[in-house]
Amino acid sequence: MNGANNTAFALVDCNNFYASCEKLFRPDLKHMPVVVLSNNDGCIVARSKEAKALGVKMGMPLFQAQAAIRQHSIVCFSSNYALYADLSNRVMAILEEEAPRLEVYSIDEAFLDLTGVEYAMDLLTFGKRLKAKVDKWTGITVGVGIAPTKTLAKLANEAAKRYPATGSVVDLMNPDRQKRLLSLVDVSDVWGVGRRITERLRARGIRTALDLANANPRAIRSEFSVVLERTVQELNGVSCLNLELVRPTKQQIICSRSFGYRITEKQELREAIAKYTTRAAEKLRKEKRLCRVVNVFIRTSPHAHDEKHYRNALSVELPNPTDDTRDLLDVTEVLFCRLWRDGFRYMKGGVMLADFYEHGAYQHDFFRADGMKANSQALMSVVDQINRSGQGNIFFASQGVSPQWAMKREHLSPAYTTQWEALPKVW
DNA sequence: TCTGGGGTCCTAGGACCC
DNA sequence: TCTGGGGTCCTAGGACCC
Secondary structure, three states: OOOOOOOOEEEEEEOOHHHHHHHHOOHHHOOOOEEEEOHHHOEEEEEOHHHHHOOOOOOOEHHHHHHHHHHHOOEEEEOOHHHHHHHHHHHHHHHHHHOOOEEEEEOOEEEEEOOOHHHOOOHHHHHHHHHHHHHHHHOOOEEEEEEOOHHHHHHHHHHHHHOHHHOOEEEOOOHHHHHHHHHHOEHHHOOOOOHHHHHHHHHOOOOEHHHHHOOOHHHHHHHOOHHHHHHHHHHOOOOOOOOOOOOOOOOEEEEEEEEEEEEOOHHHHHHHHHHHHHHHHHHHHHOOEEEEEEEEEEEEOOOOOOOOOOEEEEEEEEEEEEOOHHHHHHHHHHHHHHHOOOOOOEEEEEEEEEEEEEOOOOOOOOOOOOOOOOOHHHHHHHHHHHHHHOOOOOOOHHHOOOOOOOOOOOOOOOOOOOOHHHOOOOO
16 A cells, blocks of 8 residues: 555556457448447447447347347447457557556556656646557557546546547546546446445445545445455545556466357267367466366356256366366366256356466375376477467367357457458458 | 356355364 | 363355456
8 A cells, every 4th residue: 555645547448449449440330330249149248339329238138139239220240359359459569658567457458657757747648648649550549547546547537438528538636626526426436336335335325436435444344345445545546556567377267158059968068168178278378377176167047037947066176286188178077977967958168277386386296196197298389389370270079070059159250450361451 | 049258356154273 | 060262274155347
């Protein structure tokens, strides 16, 4: 915690990021309403500003939005993460040039440390220049919120979106301006205050962000948690949340998907679990870690009220940590067979890895045969290289050859920036 | 018919130990 | 007759985020 602080943060986030990425390569859609769908084309996860204006809600299931989509000719895209990740990297690279101390908070947001910048330049001017540069170089428009704490920077960024007169850049360093904004913001719009906490705060008469800022931090701590206490401090300009410059290594890796249709055959679900195991193992090796705990879960749809439900999960602790796909497949196969029950329509399954170790940092169990398979590292790195090369894929037989359960992606855009064949053509 | 995926942090409560 | 209390570790579940 910085007691006497002169910190300054900027939060830069990309407007309607996924929808903007899709529009970038389709100038014909420039003023058209566009939405981007979640995996399996299930829900709406991003909306262009035209789609928002038509009342399309975030998180709405596609089938519920169908009528509006047809009526207003809204254009739908399946999510294309290769494209979004690539454009995100471009935006982040530009931000880093301007403010080297930055934390990439999510695919479309970054916190920048602007401490000291005010001695060289007015912060509002800095923000406007930053925005102009990203807009011009990438075609992605961003909003910028500047404040002494991360939580206030989030609110400044919200205000930049909400009030067009700001030109999408808001400097909230001044305490009087902070108070004025806080009084206009509902407490549910504060970062870290979700649905549950909003209800409980309202019951105590705390309705606006200013009410929360004026609450007694100690009382908040005892009635809620240290997390919300920090939020109160942050709203008062006392910085408690520091910039995380290096991404902390992951604590767990999850690979799970809803299926394109309900699965009733054991062999199909087995193949799906094998596929997720393989993907999780790839992620694990990318993190350069070994894992010791493996968890498998399967379940039916929680939304289907007129059929029987089943959900279950099992984990196991391995004798020795591993990153070898073959070891993990052995384990998830056994767990899966113990989980499987006939007679259900399965909607989703997944694999979770946890309890990570660095290579060489783990003392192998003396009394067990050394778990490491011969040539494990060499084999796995060859597999990873081939699969990354784009020249083809090799996979383990247990995944099945041509899975029918694969994701539904009926509205996928081309890989504009990551595959030569898909580059847009200019005539 | 059709409802995402992948994370983090905190807390309460039980097990266990001395 | 009367049977402690404090500390640590682990796990499940809740709440939040994008």
